[in-house]
Amino acid sequence: MSAAPPTGRRAPWRRTVLAIAWPGAVGLLSALLLLLVALPLAGLLFSASPRQLLAGLGDPLVVPALRLTIFTTTVSLLVILICGTPLGWVIARRTSGGSGAGRAGKVWRVLETVVELPVVLPPAVAGVALLLAFGRRGLLGPGLAAAGIGLPFTCAAVVVAQTFVAAPFYLQAAVAAFRRLDPDLILVARTLGASRPRVLFTVAIPVSWPSLAGGAAMSWARALGEFGATLMFAGNMSGRTQTLPLAIYTALESDLRTAQSLSILLVAVAFALLVAIRAGARR
């Protein structure tokens, strides 16, 4: 017999209290979190008049930051797609089915963990790590210096920082999508005479397209918001390394309204990109 107290014989008053208190508690706790999330958004959008916001967009910080942001996030997204798709494909193929059992499968699984680690890496840590790899006194520093390349505090550094933090989001989505792919699709395509690249481009990628696009959107959003690693690794120079998040940070020191305008602009850009990618994925 079970030692738990019989629930049916509870005193009536306790049942009444529970009937009132439980919905109350659920409602209160939910409302707290909702307010915490919704209020700042409302503040961002509604605490200034449209005229004030438009005036904020006239600040000389805005246009270079917007241009640089669109340019760098596009480049880093392209890098992520072009390199991440084959990598995701290899990882998915080598870690699933019969080939995932052996030692090679284990190695690929470890690799997968390593490249997806930046998802949980704090941006400040990412900045330090990038400096220690590509900085003047970093692992590749002397080599890069000998080749005449100084990566930190350039536009390229912005791209590197964004790629580093954003790539794992796409990679995760790509690996998951390719793993879900029916292995018979790939096998049949090959029995029909298709080479491995043809199978990837004409079957695996088109069939996985919605998931890949979703992962790309996540990556792009992450790159768009990248702040900490960029600040530490690329600096905050208007026109060269100052992306929209960094411009917001700079504007905040002098003019809250400009920071607000920039913030809304950043949200709008992110939202537009998301909608575009969603629409593309459904096509």
Add this chain to the structure above:
Amino acid sequence: MSALEVALQGMAGTLSIDVSFRAAATPLLLVGPNGAGKTQTLMMILGAARPRRGRVTLDGAPLFDDERGLDLPVEQRRIGFVPQRYALFPHLDVLSNVGYGIAAPSRAERRRMARALLRELDAESLAERRPAELSGGETQRVALARALASRPRALLLDEPLAALDVSLRRDMRRFLAERLRAWALPTVVVTHDRADAEALEERWWCSRPARSSSAGGSPSSPRSRRPRSSNSSSRAPTGRRTPRANRQSLARTVARANAGGWTR
């Protein structure tokens, strides 16, 4: 005379497989309960799984031969394959599915050839549809057309009727039996359903269920319970025999399988 000759030994997980047969103009059936390694045998013939030992030759040309270190990649074997769930490409319409494996000089020519194949299978009206819009029987016809489109020199069908409902299965069984005879392509059909075997009739090769070593077989000698033909000799079991004898031996095989805890 075109023929697919198979003599293979390999592992599928803990299951050991040891098969030897020859498929020529009439379809060869691999009959046996689930878990006997039938699908894995197909994978080894296709080149998707690597056998430990043996040979696969098609029209006299070797596709796999461990002694010579020969292992042709899947895409060079020219064996048509229809998997159990058919695996039509979901992002392509029926015509493009069929056209996928056609090597034609132009897109128009490829589409014309795909349409002709669909017509041959009484499925031309499906050309513009998507795989998600097809019924089970239609899907099967399209999958067959797609496999034939690449002009394979042999055909492997994995449980071709298992995904269809019972009423449809009877029609498709007749359809398949007729077409396979007409194409006269070396064909291997995997099935666990004795009715399929009787309709397609020509030759049977019964596999006894192999047991995984964890399910009672001695782990130190997993090959002691390898699948074997119902014939007393484990080699060359493909001689033509009377249907009655076949039916009896198959019934015994299935009965043994059920007694051993292997049910379908």
